[in-house]
Amino acid sequence: MSMTTRVLSVSVPVADQDAALRFYTEVLGCELVADVEVWPGARYVEVVPPGSTVALVLLPPDSEIPVAVRLGTPDAAAAHARIREAGVTLHNEELVRMDGVPPMFSFTDPDGNGLVYLEDDSAPDAGPS
Helix, strand or coil, X not given: CCCCCEEEEEEEECCCHHHHHHHHXXXXXXXXXXXXXXXXXXXXXXXXXXXXXXXXXXXXXXXXXXXXXXXXXXXXXXXHHHHHHCCCEECCCCCEEECCXXXXXXXXXXXXXXXXXEECCCCCCCCCC
16 A cells, blocks of 8 residues: 555745735636634645645645645555654654644655645545555
């Protein structure tokens, strides 16, 4: 079974989250999924095109929330261990756990692109990796 179940979302760096939100919803017709302050000064804005299963996360480039591709995995702890064993650059020594959010961690691919794994129980093939 694959460690990666699906692409959940892709970050889009934006200079102004309010202006970007208006553009993506009013001009492009995306639907607002989330607009929350996850901690002081860190706003998470997520939109999705109608019918899409992949969301767009509108983040300032200097956000503490990683500008990254978010991937689902059936077991975040196992994925974290496997990524660590592979010598990949991890940005979290342990899984990040927040109320109401699946366990997650961020890392960088060999080209420096940001990636985040989130535990994804809703994927059809979810199960141990």
